[in-house]
Amino acid sequence: MAVNEPLSLDDLIAIDSLLSEEEKLIRASVRRFVRERYLPRSAELFAKEQFPTDLIPMIAEMGILGGSLKGYGCAGMNSVEYGLALQELEAGDSGLRSFVSVQGSLAMWPIWKYGSEEQKQRWLPKMAAGEIIGCFGLTEPDAGSDPAAMKTRARKDGDGYVLTGTKMWITSSPIAHLAVVWAKVDDGDASSIRGFVVERGMKGFETPTVHGKMSLRASPTGEIVLNEVRVPAENMLPNVQGLKGALGCLTQARFGIAWGALGAARACFESVVSYARERVAFGGPIAAKQLVQQKIAEMAMEIAKGQIMGLHYARLKDSTGITPVQVSLCKKNNVGVALEIARSARGILGGNGILLEYPVIRHMLNLESVYTYEGTDEVHTLILGNALTGHNAF
Amino acid sequence: MKILVPLKRVADPDNANKVKIPASGATIETTGLEWKPNPFDEYALEAALRLTEDGKAPKVRAGEVVVVTFGPKETETTLRAALATGADRAIRVDAADDKLDGHLVARALKALVEREKPDLVLMGKQAVDGDSNQVGQILAEQLDYPMATFAATMKEEAGGLLVGREVDGGVITLRVKFPAVVTVDLRIVAPTSVYSMKTAPAFKYNDGVRFAALPAIMAAKKKPLAEVKLADLAADQGLRVTYHGFQAPPARKAGIKVKDVTDLVNRLKNEAKAL
Ligand SMILES: Cc1cc2nc3c(=O)[nH]c(=O)nc-3n(C[C@H](O)[C@H](O)[C@H](O)COP(=O)(O)OP(=O)(O)OC[C@H]3O[C@@H](n4cnc5c(N)ncnc54)[C@H](O)[C@@H]3O)c2cc1C
Numbered sequence: 001m002a003v004n005e006p007l008s009l010d011d012l013i014a015i016d017s018l019l020s021e022e023e024k025l026i027r028a029s030v031r032r033f034v035r036e037r038y039l040p041r042s043a044e045l046f047a048k049e050q051f052p053t054d055l056i057p058m059i060a061e062m063g064i065l066g067g068s069l070k071g072y073g074c075a076g077m078n079s080v081e082y083g084l085a086l087q088e089l090e091a092g093d094s095g096l097r098s099f100v101s102v103q104g105s106l107a108m109w110p111i112w113k114y115g116s117e118e119q120k121q122r123w124l125p126k127m128a129a130g131e132i133i134g135c136f137g138l139t140e141p142d143a144g145s146d147p148a149a150m151k152t153r154a155r156k157d158g159d160g161y162v163l164t165g166t167k168m169w170i171t172s173s174p175i176a177h178l179a180v181v182w183a184k185v186d187d188g189d190a191s192s193i194r195g196f197v198v199e200r201g202m203k204g205f206e207t208p209t210v211h212g213k214m215s216l217r218a219s220p221t222g223e224i225v226l227n228e229v230r231v232p233a234e235n236m237l238p239n240v241q242g243l244k245g246a247l248g249c250l251t252q253a254r255f256g257i258a259w260g261a262l263g264a265a266r267a268c269f270e271s272v273v274s275y276a277r278e279r280v281a282f283g284g285p286i287a288a289k290q291l292v293q294q295k296i297a298e299m300a301m302e303i304a305k306g307q308i309m310g311l312h313y314a315r316l317k318d319s320t321g322i323t324p325v326q327v328s329l330c331k332k333n334n335v336g337v338a339l340e341i342a343r344s345a346r347g348i349l350g351g352n353g354i355l356l357e358y359p360v361i362r363h364m365l366n367l368e369s370v371y372t373y374e375g376t377d378e379v380h381t382l383i384l385g386n387a388l389t390g391h392n393a394f
Numbered sequence: 395m396k397i398l399v400p401l402k403r404v405a406d407p408d409n410a411n412k413v414k415i416p417a418s419g420a421t422i423e424t425t426g427l428e429w430k431p432n433p434f435d436e437y438a439l440e441a442a443l444r445l446t447e448d449g450k451a452p453k454v455r456a457g458e459v460v461v462v463t464f465g466p467k468e469t470e471t472t473l474r475a476a477l478a479t480g481a482d483r484a485i486r487v488d489a490a491d492d493k494l495d496g497h498l499v500a501r502a503l504k505a506l507v508e509r510e511k512p513d514l515v516l517m518g519k520q521a522v523d524g525d526s527n528q529v530g531q532i533l534a535e536q537l538d539y540p541m542a543t544f545a546a547t548m549k550e551e552a553g554g555l556l557v558g559r560e561v562d563g564g565v566i567t568l569r570v571k572f573p574a575v576v577t578v579d580l581r582i583v584a585p586t587s588v589y590s591m592k593t594a595p596a597f598k599y600n601d602g603v604r605f606a607a608l609p610a611i612m613a614a615k616k617k618p619l620a621e622v623k624l625a626d627l628a629a630d631q632g633l634r635v636t637y638h639g640f641q642a643p644p645a646r647k648a649g650i651k652v653k654d655v656t657d658l659v660n661r662l663k664n665e666a667k668a669l
Contacts, residue, residue, distance in 0.1 A: 021615075022615065025474065025614075029606040029611065030605075030608075033605045036602065058605070062606075062607045063609045075609040077608055077612075081608065
């Protein structure tokens with residue numbers, strides 16, 4: 001039987017017909033950056049637990065950092081443009097995308113949204129230029145899914161605050177110049193939570209690295225230890241109070257993650273298709289076996305659905321806006337299917353599937369973190385369940 | 395300095411197996427092909443941008459780069475990408491892909507050069523589809539301009555360029571006076587290959603061509619893109635090259651595994667006749 005050229009995922013989904021010329025160019029530019037600058041090093045960076053800080057100036061020059069924000073040296077992309085950029089970055093590595101998500105959505109966005117004019121002028125242009133790296137400190141050793149239980153405190157003291165506590169699992173904290181830290185003021189409850197910009201060099205601020213991660217190894221993760229750190233009042237974000245400040249940031253980041261995860265899924269899919277067409281077992285390529293085809297067909301179906309859903313909500317986000325519940329739907333679905341696709345792809349590669357030489361195991365391991373951070377899969381189920389039934393099941 | 399950079403789109407060289415030839419062998423099927431800018435043309439654009447900026451971060455433009463392509467409306471994508479990468483202005487010469495050959499393109503470019511009066515025409519040494527390697531040379535001859543081909547380095551000096559060309563056993567350095575035609579090789583995008591008179595001598599570029607910045611992609615929509623009719627540039631549109639037929643390369647035979655070195659040497663000697 002004649003063997004035909006395989007249909008590409010792009011041609012199957014045919015999303016191009018729904019994209020503007022600029023959106024396609026942005027995708028092409030980031031795709032190329034990843035292919036030429038990141039992928040040749042991806043396995044080594046993962047193996048050695050290294051983040052390529054040398055690429056930061058290039059990423060900044062491309063306008064990716066805080067790329068969805070307007071003004072202050074940011075690119076002002078629409079949600080589809082930004083989503084496509086993140087997707088291409090995550091086709092490289094979830095760690096690379098995590099760096100960009102944290103810088104843009106979790107560190108720059110709160111300053112842009114909740115900060116004073118002076119704070120924006122002071123930090124945002126340099127953050128867009130990659131000269132100041134930021135991180136986001138919400139999670140604590142004993143408060144993850146339930147951030148209202150945080151223990152970190154800010155004690156009002158004269159014209160400033162004194163911060164005490166420990167933040168855990170903080171992406172980029174080891175390389176950050178500043179941290180947006182959320183803390184309860186005095187002995188208040190969750191409604192007293194405030195965001196503070198804590199700068200490296202402030203006395204009592206430390207960011208030990210978390211070692212031994214088997215996931216997101218190319219992304220530096222650390223703690224933020226706050227030992228009586230004196231933070232001047234002008235470093236407090238003035239325009240938000242309560243947990244909704246931090247949750248607003250997460251809504252931004254989660255939507256980007258929903259796009260990004262599909263990039264990792266696509267990388268796994270492409271790897272599998274080319275492998276299965278080459279690998280021969282029982283007298284023929286495994287791509288010609290029905291069980292393998294079923295897996296490949298299901299991967300393509302899920303990527304197509306996730307992509308079209310992401311596009312729909314991105315257009316909606318830019319026109320009338322979307323709700324956190326809709327963002328939960330996108331994050332839960334797309335990250336969940338990406339992880340399933342990566343695991344399934346890992347199996348199709350057989351023994352080779354456990355080698356770093358192929359991108360699949362790296363994506364599979366990375367996606368375990370993506371599944372857990374920014375609201376675990378279960379947390380998003382509960383958000384959806386609450387909205388759909390009216391009953392809070394947390 | 396004003397530089398004209400001709401760009402050609404080519405079928406994605408990484409997806410060469412998508413190129414289809416119908417049974418008649420009369421043509422190449424172009425539907426469904428993914429188009430990319432010819433890599434050597436991208437190197438020429440990168441070199442042109444380096445020659446027209448100050449080499450500082452953030453880079454300030456100090457000159458003009460005009461890109462031109464020949465082809466139907468959809469080739470404007472190639473030009474938009476070049477504008478997004480940093481070119482200042484674009485021209486599309488409206489033409490059908492299969493009604494062009496190197497000589498006609500060179501004749502039309504000559505007319506365009508006479509209109510635009512650039513100091514330099516900077517182009518790829520060849521396009522990776524037909525690999526003809528001739529447009530630059532024909533153009534220089536037609537214009538009676540000095541020419542340097544396969545440039546690996548360029549250094550601007552007053553009124554011209556010092557061009558380094560890699561040849562067997564060394565480097566030849568040519569001094570060309572403006573206006574000139576220069577075709578580039580891949581090493582032109584190495585970190586220290588191109589210096590304008592404004593670039594600090596210690597400045598190093600990133601290796602390779604730059605990536606279009608996302609704000610620049612959005613701004614590119616506002617940069618001028620003009621359309622010119624081929625007939626306005628070339629009264630005679632006759633072709634010097636006619637194609638008589640197309641054939642796919644023969645499918646490669648599967649390789650074999652040899653037992654050991656003796657077997658290998660034996661087969662190289664007796665079967666492949668390579669020794
Ligand atoms: C690599 C990495 C990077 C990270 N980066 C950051 C960062 O930059 N900044 C930051 O602040 N945090 C970051 N995090 C933290 C992340 O957001 C938390 O890990 C996440 O919120 C889960 O919290 P936890 O680990 O404490 O798990 P827990 O909250 O203890 O959850 C454990 C399990 O219990 C489940 N569970 C919890 N509550 C319920 C419930 N009510 N019903 C049913 N199931 C429930 C969870 O779904 C999960 O399966 C990062 C995490 C990782 C792994």
